[in-house]
Amino acid sequence: MREFFEKLSRIDRRIIYLTVFLATAIPILTKITMKIEPLPEVVKAYNYIESLPESTIVMVSIDYDAASMPELQPMLETFLHHAFRKNLKVIMLGHWPLGLPLGQQALEDLAKKYNKVYGVDYVFLGYRPGVAAVIINMGKEIRNVFSTDYKYTPIDSLPLMRRVKNYKDIKLLFGLEAGAVGDSWIQYGYARYGLPIILGTTAVMTPDYYPYLQANQVISVIGGLRGAADYETLVGIKGQASIGMLPQSVIHLVIIAFIIIGNIGFLVLRRTKK
Amino acid sequence: MKLAILLLLWQASPVNVRAYDTPNDAGGSITVTWGLDTTWAVSKIEIYRTQDPNVPDTLIETLFKVETQFQDLGVVDKTPYYYRVQIYQGDSLIAEGKTTQPAISTAQWFNSRRLSVLIILIFYTAFLIYFIMRARVDKNLFIRKIAGLEAIDEAVGRSTEMGRPILYVMGLGFISDIPTVASLAILKRVAYKAAEYEADVIVPCYDPIVMVAAQETVKEGYIEAGRPDLYKESNIYYLTSDQFGYAAGVDGIMMRQRPGAVFLQGYFYAESLILAETGHSIGAIQISGTTAVTQLPFFIASTDYTLIGEEMYAASAYLSRDALSLGTIKGEDYIKMVLVIIIFIGSLMETFGIGNHMLVNFFNIF
Amino acid sequence: MKKEIPLAITFISGFLLVLALFIPHKPFGNLEEIFNDWYIIVSGFTMLLGIDSLLGYNFGKIRRKEKDAPYALILILSFFLTLLWGVIEIIRTPEHNPFSPSSTFSRYFYNSIFVPLQSTMFAILSFFIASAAYRAFRAKEFNSALLLVSAVIVMLGRIPLGQGAAPYVITIIFLIFAWYFYSEAVGITETRIKLIYILVAILFVVLIYPIGWVYLRQHIPSFSDWLMNVPQMAGKRGIMIGIALGGIAMSIRIILGIERTYMK
Numbered sequence: 001m002r003e004f005f006e007k008l009s010r011i012d013r014r015i016i017y018l019t020v021f022l023a024t025a026i027p028i029l030t031k032i033t034m035k036i037e038p039l040p041e042v043v044k045a046y047n048y049i050e051s052l053p054e055s056t057i058v059m060v061s062i063d064y065d066a067a068s069m070p071e072l073q074p075m076l077e078t079f080l081h082h083a084f085r086k087n088l089k090v091i092m093l094g095h096w097p098l099g100l101p102l103g104q105q106a107l108e109d110l111a112k113k114y115n116k117v118y119g120v121d122y123v124f125l126g127y128r129p130g131v132a133a134v135i136i137n138m139g140k141e142i143r144n145v146f147s148t149d150y151k152y153t154p155i156d157s158l159p160l161m162r163r164v165k166n167y168k169d170i171k172l173l174f175g176l177e178a179g180a181v182g183d184s185w186i187q188y189g190y191a192r193y194g195l196p197i198i199l200g201t202t203a204v205m206t207p208d209y210y211p212y213l214q215a216n217q218v219i220s221v222i223g224g225l226r227g228a229a230d231y232e233t234l235v236g237i238k239g240q241a242s243i244g245m246l247p248q249s250v251i252h253l254v255i256i257a258f259i260i261i262g263n264i265g266f267l268v269l270r271r272t273k274k
Numbered sequence: 275m276k277l278a279i280l281l282l283l284w285q286a287s288p289v290n291v292r293a294y295d296t297p298n299d300a301g302g303s304i305t306v307t308w309g310l311d312t313t314w315a316v317s318k319i320e321i322y323r324t325q326d327p328n329v330p331d332t333l334i335e336t337l338f339k340v341e342t343q344f345q346d347l348g349v350v351d352k353t354p355y356y357y358r359v360q361i362y363q364g365d366s367l368i369a370e371g372k373t374t375q376p377a378i379s380t381a382q383w384f385n386s387r388r389l390s391v392l393i394i395l396i397f398y399t400a401f402l403i404y405f406i407m408r409a410r411v412d413k414n415l416f417i418r419k420i421a422g423l424e425a426i427d428e429a430v431g432r433s434t435e436m437g438r439p440i441l442y443v444m445g446l447g448f449i450s451d452i453p454t455v456a457s458l459a460i461l462k463r464v465a466y467k468a469a470e471y472e473a474d475v476i477v478p479c480y481d482p483i484v485m486v487a488a489q490e491t492v493k494e495g496y497i498e499a500g501r502p503d504l505y506k507e508s509n510i511y512y513l514t515s516d517q518f519g520y521a522a523g524v525d526g527i528m529m530r531q532r533p534g535a536v537f538l539q540g541y542f543y544a545e546s547l548i549l550a551e552t553g554h555s556i557g558a559i560q561i562s563g564t565t566a567v568t569q570l571p572f573f574i575a576s577t578d579y580t581l582i583g584e585e586m587y588a589a590s591a592y593l594s595r596d597a598l599s600l601g602t603i604k605g606e607d608y609i610k611m612v613l614v615i616i617i618f619i620g621s622l623m624e625t626f627g628i629g630n631h632m633l634v635n636f637f638n639i640f
Numbered sequence: 641m642k643k644e645i646p647l648a649i650t651f652i653s654g655f656l657l658v659l660a661l662f663i664p665h666k667p668f669g670n671l672e673e674i675f676n677d678w679y680i681i682v683s684g685f686t687m688l689l690g691i692d693s694l695l696g697y698n699f700g701k702i703r704r705k706e707k708d709a710p711y712a713l714i715l716i717l718s719f720f721l722t723l724l725w726g727v728i729e730i731i732r733t734p735e736h737n738p739f740s741p742s743s744t745f746s747r748y749f750y751n752s753i754f755v756p757l758q759s760t761m762f763a764i765l766s767f768f769i770a771s772a773a774y775r776a777f778r779a780k781e782f783n784s785a786l787l788l789v790s791a792v793i794v795m796l797g798r799i800p801l802g803q804g805a806a807p808y809v810i811t812i813i814f815l816i817f818a819w820y821f822y823s824e825a826v827g828i829t830e831t832r833i834k835l836i837y838i839l840v841a842i843l844f845v846v847l848i849y850p851i852g853w854v855y856l857r858q859h860i861p862s863f864s865d866w867l868m869n870v871p872q873m874a875g876k877r878g879i880m881i882g883i884a885l886g887g888i889a890m891s892i893r894i895i896l897g898i899e900r901t902y903m904k
Contacts, residue, residue, distance in 0.1 A: 256795055482689040512693040514694075
């Protein structure tokens with residue numbers, strides 16, 4: 001009996017890993033989506049974007065790379081669906097050079113789907129080094145940083161960019177954050193120039209950005225896969241995030257089960273030791 | 275006819291327009307403000323500017339939403355400007371107004387919005403300098419025991435006994451980040467101890483500048499311990515500047531070289547647990563420390579000792595027992611007490627709605 | 641002199657930047673940007689240092705025929721292949737951009753090697769979180785029991801299935817606690833303390849229904865939000881204020897030249 005409880009309190013790592021793997025893989029393969037009640041923060045973000053009038057200019061910042069793709073790519077795609085459906089104009093740039101192709105691919109694919117024209121409905125600016133310096137300088141004059149887009153086309157030859165001088169002409173920054181770039185957007189973009197910001201963050205980073213939400217320095221924060229699934233639900237898309245809800249639920253329950261099992265073993269052993 | 279007169283009157287509806295030098299800036303900017311009637315359905319607002327009131331003005335900006343303020347960034351300092359604002363409802367002009375006094379932009383020598391920061395900074399620095407001075411006289415400043423720092427010697431010793439190297443990970447910070455500088459202070463101690471025990475210290479780096487600083491620090495530690503001959507520069511090398519590439523690289527080093535002690539000191543992001551769990555799986559004694567609040571729970575769960583936030587900053591003073599550094603820590607503690615009292619009074623006042631005029635004004639500057 | 645000059649540079653630039661925060665007038669107003677630009681330029685060049693170190697280290701391994709020399713070889717080959725292909729794509733593509741839509745190989749390389757590798761590393765986190773949670777959340781004492789229960793509640797509050805599962809999970813946890821207190825009580829000889837333990841055990845059983853089946857089944861998301869927004873945030877803010885104060889003290893030590901571990 002004692003041996004059994006000892007086993008419970010010292011389950012081999014590999015057994016835990018295998019269980020986690022199965023608990024994720026099997027639900028993903030079923031592709032079942034779940035009915036979810038969107039979190040209030042996500043509803044707030046959705047309502048703000050919904051309230052923007054047609055042909056308003058919004059900016060998307062790709063501050064993540066392939067590692068955070070499962071969480072942030074669905075958010076980006078949903079935002080682009082949302083923006084293009086509402087006929088908003090999208091300017092995309094980024095501070096993580098290795099993540100930019102992800103943003104570019106999503107932008108090009110969805111622009112094609114909604115028959116949007118490059119330079120009129122959307123623009124891809126690309127990357128410039130120096131996060132804080134880039135954000136500060138764009139607040140004065142976007143041409144100080146991006147005189148051309150990623151194809152070296154002068155931005156003044158693009159009809160959309162002729163309408164943009166600085167953040168005054170941009171009504172929303174949608175920042176997809178896997179790290180600390182969001183801090184810079186808030187500290188310089190919002191605090192110095194009043195740029196309205198919605199952040200889509202990975203679950204690990206979300207608690208870091210909540211204080212800004214409480215202080216009303218950002219309009220809202222869409223956190224993790226759950227936030228992405230909520231946003232998909234609100235926009236009416238069945239995307240990767242919604243499919244990810246079942247595995248996420250199962251894995252949470254599996255971890256809780258492991259915690260309970262570990263404690264049963266631990267408490268019994270402690271009792272018998274006395 | 276009546277309608278035409280009414281329209282004319284309506285068109286003439288005056289707006290109060292003001293223009294003034296934008297405060298607290300480096301010049302080159304004039305702020306224009308105007309009043310709006312809440313009954314108007316504003317479609318657009320046009321702003322005109324001229325340098326001479328006798329010359330027709332030109333359109334400089336059209337706003338398509340309800341705003342009562344505009345910042346003109348296209349002005350030259352020390353030049354007078356006059357402004358006119360036209361407000362439209364649909365396509366028809368419903369109101370108009372212009373400035374009578376010229377506005378002149380200048381640069382300011384003090385940003386009054388940062389007065390509160392300046393006051394706090396002066397207070398804080400004065401406190402620190404006072405305690406630095408005192409530390410010169412009173413050499414016995416008390417500082418509480420920090421378990422994570424006490425354990426450094428033991429970790430290095432045990433690792434050496436097992437005949438294994440020591441792995442020191444500085445995280446993803448750059449040299450401009452304070453946690454990285456704090457981490458260097460701890461690295462120096464680790465290097466010093468390692469030199470005493472004749473053990474190897476491996477430092478894979480995320481940033482080339484940090485790598486150079488780490489090389490200098492380790493070398494210094496070896497020299498201080500009197501064993502410069504044992505220092506191997508090739509043990510402190512650059513790995514990659516990609517977050518998970520770095521995590522993979524460090525994990526690989528852990529699995530292949532099996533260090534007996536792992537130090538995770540610096541600024542970490544999502545890779546923190548990947549590193550700490552791998553370190554745990556190879557049975558190394560682990561001492562972590564970071565100021566990244568979200569990563570602290572991971573470190574506390576997976577490593578043996580964790581330096582929480584400012585404990586890391588205290589490390590160099592704690593380890594060197596340098597009186598001046600200890601003085602700054604003492605000063606920091608006192609200023610923290612002052613802050614706690616201010617926060618406490620502020621929350622009490624807010625909770626009970628006490629509106630003592632002087633106190634409220636005092637807190638308002640913050 | 642070797643120490644004095646860097647210390648003087650540190651002092652002057654640190655002091656100037658603090659001053660620049662309060663003076664918008666030129667030349668102070670844009671000092672921060674100028675310094676930032678310089679930093680970017682300098683750090684760009686230091687990448688060469690990094691490459692030199694990386695290649696030197698790995699070539700050294702091959703030369704010394706160390707055990708992991710094959711890995712070093714793979715690293716060096718991948719490094720040069722990527723570099724070479726980037727250069728070819730810059731010349732070849734009309735946009736002169738290795739990531740333009742027409743640079744097929746780079747895109748192929750990016751989508752089929754780089755993306756899966758990075759995603760895999762991050763995905764490993766979920767395995768590690770499971771094993772770390774299993775080990776760390778043990779009810780060793782009152783505090784850790786509290787931590788355990790709040791962790792479980794937050795986890796349940798964040799998932800769609802949470803509301804349905806909450807009553808059962810809470811029942812199990814409370815039963816474990818009740819059983820723990822009861823079994824502790826058995827070993828105690830002093831009647832008064834024994835009685836308290838038994839009472840606590842009964843309390844846990846009694847609370848299962850109102851807490852698990854009535855309250856949490858309805859309110860688990862909002863309760864989990866409350867845990868995150870109030871107790872969690874309060875502790876975090878405390879740590880953050882300490883870090884900020886410690887950071888200022890550290891900066892002042894660096895500017896004044898008291899803290900100088902970072903230099904020779």
